[in-house]
Amino acid sequence: MNVSERFREGDKRALARALTWVEAGLPEGRELLKRLRGQGTAKIVGLTGSPGAGKSTLADRLIEGIRARGETVAVLAVDPSSPFTGGAILGDRIRMMRHHKDDGVFIRSMASRGALGGLAGATVAALNLLEAFGFDWILIETVGVGQSEVDIARVADTTVLVLTPAAGDAVQAFKAGVMEIADVITINKFDLPGGERLVQELKATLEFAPPRPAGWQVPVTTAIAAKGEGTQALLEAIEAHHCHMVAHGLLEAHRLERARFEVVSVIQEWGRRSVQDDALVRQVAEGHLTPEEAAERLLREALQAAH
Amino acid sequence: MNVSERFREGDKRALARALTWVEAGLPEGRELLKRLRGQGTAKIVGLTGSPGAGKSTLADRLIEGIRARGETVAVLAVDPSSPFTGGAILGDRIRMMRHHKDDGVFIRSMASRGALGGLAGATVAALNLLEAFGFDWILIETVGVGQSEVDIARVADTTVLVLTPAAGDAVQAFKAGVMEIADVITINKFDLPGGERLVQELKATLEFAPPRPAGWQVPVTTAIAAKGEGTQALLEAIEAHHCHMVAHGLLEAHRLERARFEVVSVIQEWGRRSVQDDALVRQVAEGHLTPEEAAERLLREALQAAH
Structure with missing residues (x-):
């Protein structure tokens, strides 16, 4: 049997292989995706929040909670590529690995390779594969640095913002515009001082926030994820949001947004690749070509090369 | 006299008008830029660091220091657009406004309108205008949220990372990969506890960092920017870096990188605009088209529309 057939039969090694294909941008991955797209009905949950908020520990607890219900779950842990090393930050994620032997759990770390940062198109392709594989839940977790957080809200059905009572955490989320994209907010490390006050502040703030779709x-x-407290309440909040989306026909819009994100990612990637042409860039720097003229020329070449 | 002529004669109102043109993406702005490009020899300094690190206060002090030398300075304050409100965060920047009556100082706030976050092409266009206008120094400041910081390093000659002794500040910078793009690091709010330790930690870390161009x-x-302390040392460090770049022929590479950034921004913007086509995106979501096929179709249409 080939990978595609084994994938359909639920072979996790075939899934791992397919993920490697899409991560590397290989045509085999695109081919497989084309045939699988639109299948699956996973609840896609984005976990966002500043580094140190305990997103990985929370993800680990959510896995427990989801498995306790007899449902399956995949975790996509996305690391921003360092511009120099391209290295992935693993850190706390090692904890999640204890689920690796559980057949209902699949965990994958990906380096974000977005042309200009943020989630890469490959991440969304991976998401599509995981969904087609048939998981009940997919958790996407990023190291929260700005753009990735906004991107997550575009591709996840439900975005969970993880805050802590630590000073400045909420303020940073506000400044980065992340507060406005959260569907559910959870305050982790609630045993730290200031937790109750943060709850009150958030509730007061949310009263004056712009209204959400269909009155959500x-x-x-x-x-307190480290102690396993609060997981149940969080899972229920996520499910309530999911029900709200289904009830108001909002899920479909999210799927469209995800496809849009993929198309834009492809264009970005083509742009990034083609702009390696130093002679052309030099003409722009010296004022012989406008950036628009250069862009046009590059795109024409890219389109020709595609055939 | 038209705006272009008044611009050349050093009329700041003409500069303000031209900046509005490029911010709005008007053809008048592109036209003007085409004729002005490559002029000017400003030292372009990016100020990056987490919100609350005191970047605006530091910028305010740098203005003082630069003016005390009899040199001119423009400040470009870039705000990440909130995905919902598109609003700009002014906050501490109001302090800088005290320089507004000084003819050797020009301050402009811009909302970042990058297609997928980060610095927008319009920001780089604005930078080119400020440079052509003849300022000796240009400071670019962003609300530090990930991608903008990496982008700043691409377009600025010297990137200053502003940290504070506050817990987690340096760790976050590391995680976001920002430490690797800093040419100069300054610890602001040095009167807070932990300053000396942070200096030692940073120096130890930098010993093991990847080598910088030409051994920088x-x-x-x-x-302590609030008290005006440390500005002189920072200015000297920036100038030392500038000299290093000039001495090793590195400035030219930076100008190229800036032009490259502009071209990619144009392609991104075209992609973002064209992908409003819902019928096409729906075909991708339903698996009738691959993202690549959709991207190709959109780009062909965009290129045709350009004529």
Whole structure:
């Protein structure tokens, strides 16, 4: 049997192989995706929040909670590529590995390779594969640095913002515009001082926030993920949001947004690749070509090369 | 006299008008830029660091220091657009406004409108205008959220990373890969506890960092910007880096990188605009088209529309 057939039969090694294909941008991956697209009905949950908020520990607890219900879950852990090393930050994620032997759990780390940062198109392709494989839940976790957080909200059905009572955490989320994209807010490390006050502040703030689609009220839950407390409440909040989306026909719009994101990612990637042409860039730097003229020329070449 | 002529004669109102043109993406702005490009020899300094690190206060002090030398300076303050409100965060920047009556100072706030976050092409166009206008120095400041920081390093000659002794500040910079793009590190709010330790930690870390172009050693300076302390040392560190770049022929590479950034931004923007086509995106979501096929079709249409 080939990878595609084994994939359909639920072979996780075939899934791993297919993920490698899409991560490397190989045609085999595109071919497989084309045939699988639109299958699956996973609840796609984005976990966002500053580094140190405990997203990985929370993901680990969510896996427990989801498995306790007898449902399956995949985790996509996305690391921003360092511009120099391209290295992935593993850190706390090692904890999640204890689930690796559980057949209902699949965990994959990916380096974000977005042309200009943020989530890469390959990440969304990976998401599509995981969904087609038939998982009940997919958690996407990033090291929260700005653009990735906004991107997650575009591709996930439900975006969970993880905050802690630590000073400045909420302020940074506000400044980065992340507060506005959260569907559910959870305050982790709730045993630290200042937790109750943060809950009150958030609730007061949310009263004056722009209204959400179909009147969704952003819930604020609390958790101490390290002790396993608060997972149940968070899972229920996520499911409530999912039900809200289904009830108001909002899921479809999210799927469209995800496809849009993929198309834009492809264009970005082509742009990034083609702009390696130093002679052309030099003409722009010296004022002989406008950036628009150079872009046009590059795209024409890229389109010709595609055939 | 038209705007272009008044611009050449050093009329700041003409500069303000031209900046509005490029910010709005008007053809008048492109036309003007085409004729002005490559002029000017400003030292372009990017200020990056987490919100609350005191970048605006530091910029305010740098203005003082630069003016005390009899040199001119423009400040470009870039705000990440909130995905919902598109709003700009002014905050501490109001302090800088005290320089507004000084003819050797020009301050402009811009909302970042990057297709997928980060610095927009319009920002680089604005930078080119400010340079052509003849400022000796240009400071670019962003609200530090990930991608903008990496982008700044691409377009600025010297990137200053502003940290504070506050817990987690340096760790976050590391995780976001920002430490690797800093040419100069300054620890602001040095009167807070932990400053000396942070200096030692940074120096130890920098010893094991990947080598910089032509053997540049990243200096760590300290400052208490609110009291005006440390500005001189920071200015000297920036100038030392500038001299290093000139001496080793590295400035030219930076100008090329800036032009490259502009071209990629144009391609991104075209991609973002064209992908509003919902019928096409729906075909991708439903698996009738691959993202690559959709991207190709959109680009062909965009190129045709350009004529």
